[in-house]
Every structure is written in structure tokens, then in C-alpha cells.
Amino acid sequence: xxxxxxxxxxxxxxxxxxxxxxxxxxxxxxxxxxxxxxxxxxxxxxxxxxxxxxxxxxxxxxxxxxxxxxxxxxxxxxxxxxxxxxxxxxxxxxxxxxxxxxxxxxxxxxxxxxxxxxxxxxxxxxxxxxxxxxxxxxxxxxxxxxxxxxxxxxxxxxxxxxxxxxxxxxxxxxxxxxxxxxxxxxxxxxxxxxxxxxxxxxxxxxxxxxxxxxxxxxxxxxxxxxxxxxxxxxxxxxxxxxxxxxxxxxxxxxxxxxxxxxxxxxxxxxxxxxxxxxxxxxxxxxxxxxxxxxxxxxxxxxxxxxxxxxxxxxxxxxxxxxxxxxxxxxxxxxxxxxxxxxxxxxxxxxxxxxxxxxxxxxxxxxxxxxxxxxxxxxxxxxxxxxxxxxxxxxxxxxxxxxxx
Amino acid sequence: xxxxxxxxxxxxxxxxxxxxxxxxxxxxxxxxxxxxxxxxxxxxxxxxxxxxxxxxxxxxxxxxxxxxxxxxxxxxxxxxxxxxxxxxxxxxxxxxxxxxxxxxxxxxxxxxxxxxxxxxxxxxxxxxxxxxxxxxxxx
Numbered sequence: 001x002x003x004x005x006x007x008x009x010x011x012x013x014x015x016x017x018x019x020x021x022x023x024x025x026x027x028x029x030x031x032x033x034x035x036x037x038x039x040x041x042x043x044x045x046x047x048x049x050x051x052x053x054x055x056x057x058x059x060x061x062x063x064x065x066x067x068x069x070x071x072x073x074x075x076x077x078x079x080x081x082x083x084x085x086x087x088x089x090x091x092x093x094x095x096x097x098x099x100x101x102x103x104x105x106x107x108x109x110x111x112x113x114x115x116x117x118x119x120x121x122x123x124x125x126x127x128x129x130x131x132x133x134x135x136x137x138x139x140x141x142x143x144x145x146x147x148x149x150x151x152x153x154x155x156x157x158x159x160x161x162x163x164x165x166x167x168x169x170x171x172x173x174x175x176x177x178x179x180x181x182x183x184x185x186x187x188x189x190x191x192x193x194x195x196x197x198x199x200x201x202x203x204x205x206x207x208x209x210x211x212x213x214x215x216x217x218x219x220x221x222x223x224x225x226x227x228x229x230x231x232x233x234x235x236x237x238x239x240x241x242x243x244x245x246x247x248x249x250x251x252x253x254x255x256x257x258x259x260x261x262x263x264x265x266x267x268x269x270x271x272x273x274x275x276x277x278x279x280x281x282x283x284x285x286x287x288x289x290x291x292x293x294x295x296x297x298x299x300x301x302x303x304x305x306x307x308x309x310x311x312x313x314x315x316x317x318x319x320x321x322x323x324x325x326x327x328x329x330x331x332x333x334x335x336x337x338x339x340x341x342x343x344x345x346x347x348x349x350x351x352x353x354x355x356x357x358x359x360x361x362x363x364x365x366x367x368x369x370x371x372x373x374x375x376x377x378x379x380x381x382x383x384x385x386x387x388x389x390x391x392x393x394x395x396x397x398x399x400x401x402x403x404x
Numbered sequence: 405x406x407x408x409x410x411x412x413x414x415x416x417x418x419x420x421x422x423x424x425x426x427x428x429x430x431x432x433x434x435x436x437x438x439x440x441x442x443x444x445x446x447x448x449x450x451x452x453x454x455x456x457x458x459x460x461x462x463x464x465x466x467x468x469x470x471x472x473x474x475x476x477x478x479x480x481x482x483x484x485x486x487x488x489x490x491x492x493x494x495x496x497x498x499x500x501x502x503x504x505x506x507x508x509x510x511x512x513x514x515x516x517x518x519x520x521x522x523x524x525x526x527x528x529x530x531x532x533x534x535x536x537x538x539x540x541x542x543x
Contacts, residue, residue, distance in 0.1 A: 053523060053524060054522055054523055054524045054525065054526070057524040057525060057526065059536060061508075061537065062536055062537060097416035097417050098416060221442060224442060224443065224444065224445045224469065225442065225445070225495060225496050225497060226496050226497045227445045227446050227447070227495070227497025227498075227500075228497075229445075238469060239469070240467075240469045240472070244472070245472035245473065310416060311415045311416065312415065312416040312417070313415050313416070313419050313465065313474070313476065314417075315447075315474065322447065322467075324447055324448055324465065326448075326450045326463065326465070328452055336452075337450075337452045337453075339448070339450035339452075341447065341448035341450075341501075345500060346448075346497065346500055349499065349500035349503075350496070350497050350499055350500050353496075
């Protein structure tokens with residue numbers, strides 16, 4: 001501050017007289033993952049955003065290369081707590097493509113049932129967090145209470161409340177009987193009016209509307225060029241859903257509609273999630289009522305210990321978007337390479353552009369509408385050293401230099 | 405697309421693979437983007453260290469929204485000179501994937517200014533100059 005310039009060739013000096021750093025993150029109540037979003041603001045307006053990663057890199061891809069295919073299945077489902085079933089589904093299917101295994105119809109329907117139950121609770125949790133972020137804590141409590149119903153249903157089907165561990169190469173690990181089926185249908189009946197009520201609340205409540213509508217609007221071209229996926233893509237009017245495109249497992253046999261909204265703002269993304277939760281609910285009911293007969297549980301003792309060489313690229317529609325597993329096998333008991341691309345990785349890392357121009361107060365809303373903040377307020381003085389002129393400019397101006 | 409394709413393959417299940425010359429990567433990406441009127445997104449880039457063949461293999465997974473299918477652009481570069489042109493100015497969504505591959509596998513994307521070590525890898529491993537996903541890396 002006020003130091004004389006030592007570099008004689010320098011033409012300008014930028015002085016930042018008031019530098020208020022408020023680094024919230026990598027650990028913060030609004031963020032589920034340890035990521036730091038660094039916001040540079042000119043007054044209230046965001047002029048530049050940086051996303052810092054690497055706080056929790058666990059080296060899972062390397063770990064999977066070092067372990068057998070069977071251990072990897074359990075590692076895969078531990079990548080994410082909320083959407084663990086889609087991870088194991090995607091990995092299991094990639095390995096099945098390589099090995100040429102085909103699960104039975106009943107097993108495929110049970111897989112879809114657990115994945116759709118997971119989508120309902122995942123969409124409920126992010127809507128609850130959105131309610132909390134905009135200061136509606138009561139709604140957070142209510143949604144989280146009703147989410148417990150789904151967790152119970154998942155426990156009845158898979159045996160576990162969080163980590164389902166239902167998948168196995170060539171089938172599933174547990175089957176359900178009529179008693180369990182009725183129990184789950186009962187829970188779904190209780191849940192349906194609650195989700196409809198919350199959906200109406202998000203659409204009609206004036207305080208939720210004024211905080212979310214028109215905030216973080218994304219055009220479909222921006223979403224596509226930055227590779228954002230899932231509800232962000234469909235909230236901006238792009239018709240793309242892996243379940244409809246790949247028709248993996250039993251999705252080709254179950255009637256359902258893809259939810260697309262044209263608005264592209266935070267409210268549209270949240271409403272896409274509520275509508276998808278309702279669609280998932282109908283799918284779960286349909287699966288339980290039309291569950292094919294036959295065996296679903298695979299005899300694990302008869303499964304191969306080694307797998308043939310080959311490559312497989314499996315996609316799955318996780319609650320947050322397209323999840324990808326690319327598995328390379330060189331033969332033998334361990335995979336040669338496993339590449340995991342989670343939807344949050346693109347949705348968060350590539351989304352820095354979308355905060356620019358919005359007010360600081362909207363940043364948590366936009367972030368949560370993608371899923372996972374921080375603000376730094378700075379102002380600058382620019383000195384022309386050659387002419388000794390001091391000029392006060394907004395930080396926005398300097399941020400534009402950097403881009404040029 | 406034909407004039408750029410050296411060989412065609414299929415990755416399970418039914419993903420068309422176009423094997424191309426690494427020097428043509430920018431032209432191919434521009435061609436795909438133009439021919440589908442920007443209705444495409446880059447799903448990810450997967451780098452594979454094929455140490456025995458002394459190459460790095462790069463797989464660009466491109467999702468064509470209007471057709472609802474994913475195609476794969478595969479190319480390989482020598483292991484002792486891991487350099488390739490960036491496609492970030494053509495497809496901005498390549499940022500995360502290129503930064504990750506540089507940090508984990510040590511492939512340099514020429515023209516990408518945002519590459520840095522420590523994007524994902526902890527600093528103690530960065531200071532030892534180790535690229536963890538290489539097959540000869542001791543971690």
C-alpha cells in the first residue's frame with residue numbers, strides 16, 4: 001500500500017486499498033462438497049468467479065486400478081453418499097458390457113426401483129437445502145422429515161437406508177416379496193401428496209418466487225457449450241435424458257415423461273427436480289405393480305473371477321445429471337483403467353461464467369440450484385506511473401483486462 | 405468426418421469410435437460442432453496411460469443431443485512428448501477435463517492458459533513431480 005514502484009518498466013500499479021477477504025469454504029454449511037468458490041465483487045455485482053478444487057481428491061480412479069472388479073463395485077458406490085446406487089449401476093453395467101453378462105428382467109426392474117427411490121430423496125434434499133439457503137428453515141425441516149419416508153422405502157427394498165449395495169454383476173443381491181411390496185406402496189401413497197404440496201409451494205409462494213425466478217438464467221447454447229448436464233440442461237429447454245437415450249436396464253419398458261422447462265433460471269431447475277420426483281414416484285408404483293416373475297438374485301459363486309479384455313463406456317442419469325464410467329480391461333482380475341466423470345464435476349467446475357453479473361446475494365442461490373460459497377469484496381485504484389495520474393476504477397474494469 | 409478417420413471401432417455398448425491423427429483434433433472438433441449446429445456437448449475426456457505401447461491414449465466423448473447418442477474421438481500421443489492442442493476455445497466445457505488430465509496424467513494442452521498443478525492432486529505429491537495416474541507412478 002503506497003509503496004514506491006521498484007520496477008522501472010512498469011506502466012501501471014494497481015492498489016487495492018480496502019481488501020475484505022471473507023473466504024467461506026472449502027467447508028461451509030451451503031456446500032456439501034469441499035470446494036471453494038471465490039467471488040470477486042464490484043459493490044454488489046459479481047465480476048469474476050474462481051472455483052478452487054482439490055480439497056478432497058481421494059484418488060479413487062487409481063484405487064480402482066489396484067483392486068479387483070468385485071472390490072471396485074463397493075468402492076464405486078462409496079464415491080457419493082447421496083447417489084450411491086447410480087454409481088454402482090453405472091460401474092456394474094460397464095463391467096457387464098465387457099463380460100457379456102445380462103441381468104434378468106426382474107433384476108433390471110429392481111435396479112430401476114432403487115435408482116428412482118434415490119432420485120426422489122436426492123431431489124428432496126437439494127430442494128430442502130435451497131429452502132434453507134433462502135432463509136426458509138421451516139420448509140427445510142418439513143422436506144427432510146418427509147424424505148425419511150423414502151429412506152425407509154429404500155431400506156425395505158435394499159436392506160440399507162443409505163448405501164443400497166443392491167447390484168451385482170449379472171443381477172441383484174436381494175429380492176423383494178409381496179409383504180415388502182405392499183409396505184413400499186403404502187409409503188409411496190403417503191409421500192405423493194407431500195411432494196405435490198411442496199411443488200405447489202415452490203411454484204406459488206411469493207418469497208420463494210422472488211428469490212429464485214430470473215436468477216442465474218442460462219441459455220441453452222451456454223449450457224451445451226459448457227457441458228452442464230442434468231436438471232440444468234433440462235431446465236434450459238434442452239431435451240436430453242440418459243434414461244430416454246440409452247434405455248438402459250428397464251427404462252425402455254416403463255412409461256414415463258421427460259421433464260423439460262424452457263425458462264433456464266434457478267426456479268426452473270428446482271421445478272424440474274420436483275416434477276422429476278413426481279415422475280419417479282409414478283415409475284416406482286408402476287414397477288411394483290408390474291414386477292416380472294423369475295429370479296433376480298445372481299449366484300455370486302458362479303460369476304467369473306477374471307474378465308476379458310475390452311472397453312466399455314456406460315452412462316446413467318444420476319439425480320444431478322449424466323454420470324459416466326469408462327472402464328478399460330486388459331484381461332485379468334483388475335481393471336486397467338477406470339474413468340469416472342460425475343455430474344457435479346462439470347456442473348460446478350465449468351459453471352464459473354454463470355455468476356458474473358449477478359448480485360452477491362444471489363450467488364448461494366445459483367450455486368445451490370446447481371448443487372453446492374464465498375464472497376470477497378474488493379475495490380481498486382489504478383495508477384498511471386508514466387504520467388503520475390491516479391484513477392479510481394471499478395474492479396469490473398480490471399476483470400475485463402484479464403479476459404482480454 | 406471420413407477424411408479425418410484413420411480407423412473405426414466400437415466401444416461397448418454401440419458407441420462409435422473414430423480414431424484420428426492428434427494434429428487434427430481441433431479441425432475435427434470444429435467439424436462436429438458445425439455439422440450438428442452446436443447441438444453437442446463434450447461429455448468428458450478420458451486419458452489412458454498405455455505404458456507398454458509407449459503412448460497416451462485420449463478419448464473425447466461427445467454427446468450429440470439431437471441424435472441422443474455419444475460418439476468417441478480417439479487419438480494417441482507419444483509418451484515422451486505428451487503435448488496436444490487444446491480445444492477449450494472451441495468447446496469451453498473442456499476446461500475441467502483438460503485441467504484434470506494435466507494434473508493427473510501430465511498431458512499438456514497447448515494453448516490452454518488455465519492448466520495448473522494442484523487442481524486435484526495434493527501439494528505434497530505435486531512437489532515430488534508425480535503424475536498419479538501414470539502407470540509407473542509410485543503412490
